Amino acid sequence: MNERLHIPQTRSTPEISxxxxxxxVSMSGDSYPENSFEFFTSTIDWIKQYLKQEQRPLRLExxxxxxxxxxxxxxxxxxEMLEEAHRRGRDVSVDWLYDPENERVQMLxxxxxxxxxxxxxxxxxxKQA
Amino acid sequence: MNTEVADRESDEAAVLxxxxxxxxxxxxxxxxxxPFLQRLYQLHRRQSDRLLRLVRISDGYHGMARHNSDTLxxxxxxxxxxxxxxxxxxxxxxxxxxxxxxxxxxxxxxxPLTGLRNRRxxxxxxxxxxxRAQRTRTPLCIAIVDVDHFKEVxxxxxxxxxxxxxCNVARALEGxxxxxxxxxxxxxxxxxxxxxxxxxxxxxxxxxxxxxxxxELRIEDSERPELRAISLTASMGMTVLRExxxxxxxxxxxxxxxxxxxxxxxxCCHTA
Numbered sequence: 571m572n573e574r575l576h577i578p579q580t581r582s583t584p585e586i587s588x589x590x591x592x593x594x595v596s597m598s599g600d601s602y603p604e605n606s607f608e609f610f611t612s613t614i615d616w617i618k619q620y621l622k623q624e625q626r627p628l629r630l631e632x633x634x635x636x637x638x639x640x641x642x643x644x645x646x647x648x649x650e651m652l653e654e655a656h657r658r659g660r661d662v663s664v665d666w667l668y669d670p671e672n673e674r675v676q677m678l679x680x681x682x683x684x685x686x687x688x689x690x691x692x693x694x695x696x697k698q699a
Numbered sequence: 700m701n702t703e704v705a706d707r708e709s710d711e712a713a714v715l716x717x718x719x720x721x722x723x724x725x726x727x728x729x730x731x732x733x734p735f736l737q738r739l740y741q742l743h744r745r746q747s748d749r750l751l752r753l754v755r756i757s758d759g760y761h762g763m764a765r766h767n768s769d770t771l772x773x774x775x776x777x778x779x780x781x782x783x784x785x786x787x788x789x790x791x792x793x794x795x796x797x798x799x800x801x802x803x804x805x806x807x808x809x810x811p812l813t814g815l816r817n818r819r820x821x822x823x824x825x826x827x828x829x830x831r832a833q834r835t836r837t838p839l840c841i842a843i844v845d846v847d848h849f850k851e852v853x854x855x856x857x858x859x860x861x862x863x864x865x866c867n868v869a870r871a872l873e874g875x876x877x878x879x880x881x882x883x884x885x886x887x888x889x890x891x892x893x894x895x896x897x898x899x900x901x902x903x904x905x906x907x908x909x910x911x912x913x914x915e916l917r918i919e920d921s922e923r924p925e926l927r928a929i930s931l932t933a934s935m936g937m938t939v940l941r942e943x944x945x946x947x948x949x950x951x952x953x954x955x956x957x958x959x960x961x962x963x964x965x966x967c968c969h970t971a
Contacts, residue, residue, distance in 0.1 A: 637789075681791065
């Protein structure tokens with residue numbers, strides 16, 4: 571199993587890194603890849619494997635800004651996987667961090683959170699100098 | 700209804716029990732009809748067993764179909780909810796992009812310092828107003844306003860104060876102009892004013908009001924009272940678009956008139 575996953579950021583895709591030991595997946599940037607379904611496959615597989623093989627907690631750290639429609643769908647798929655794991659008693663959580671100057675992102679994160687019963691925190695994050 | 704069914708069933712059970720008892724009774728052993736009754740009795744037994752089994756199987760299928768359609772309906776319902784959510788979130792993202800595009804377009808046409816329209820906007824506007832004036836045969840008055848000795852303000856008080864002066868002049872210009880007039884920063888300390896449907900004579904009056912307003916400007920700063928000493932004047936070149944003339948030729952003429960005003964000692968408006 572490729573325990574480490576790192577996809578560097580491009581103009582149209584977010585940076586994604588997954589740390590098996592820490593149990594953290596982080597995603598940041600804009601996401602409008604030409605083929606979203608393929609783009610998110612490795613991440614979705616990683617999460618699936620982690621939830622299957624490990625019993626430790628899983629945390630998603632998101633700093634996503636713009637998502638196109640198929641990226642929205644991919645994120646919903648991921649949140650549904652977490653929701654299912656949560657229902658089975660797993661410790662899963664999402665931290666969605668946003669730039670306080672962009673309140674729209676907060677509103678969007680809240681939309682995503684709507685059907686999730688696991689801990690889903692939406693927090694303003696001061697810009698790094 | 701149900702009691703009827705129950706009655707019939709208990710009738711049937713009673714009849715069967717009676718026949719069963721008759722068949723077992725040794726006194727009818729020699730009866731020639733007995734084997735036939737026996738066969739009929741067994742045939743009935745088998746038939747009702749089959750019927751029962753048939754009903755059970757049929758009920759089973761029925762239940763299964765209902766269960767399937769229930770879960771299918773639920774699944775479709777869930778999928779529809781999901782798609783609605785995707786569409787809703789996606790719409791929000793799209794709105795965000797549209798607003799960003801609007802803001803960027805606005806920013807690309809605005810001078811960040813004074814908040815007035817910038818040269819790019821004025822260039823488009825000049826073209827439009829030029830075409831309109833030629834078509835409607837109405838006079839389009841064009842003026843270029845230049846703050847006198849602005850470099851000295853910058854050199855003496857610093858660029859921050861120079862910026863304040865430019866903003867004050869911008870507000871003064873906006874204060875004098877009418878709703879359908881256009882003013883923008885043409886560059887440096889130069890402002891371009893477009894007065895549609897305005898003769899040179901009326902334009903000149905507006906120009907004089909602009910100059911008077913600029914002369915009244917004072918910078919009030921309790922921490923720097925010396926700034927109150929700054930007293931501004933402006934020079935102006937003004938013209939009206941001629942028939943069949945390119946609007947940018949008229950702008951060139953206004954600019955020449957401005958140079959003339961400068962050479963004539965500043966603090967005045969020259970028309971051409």
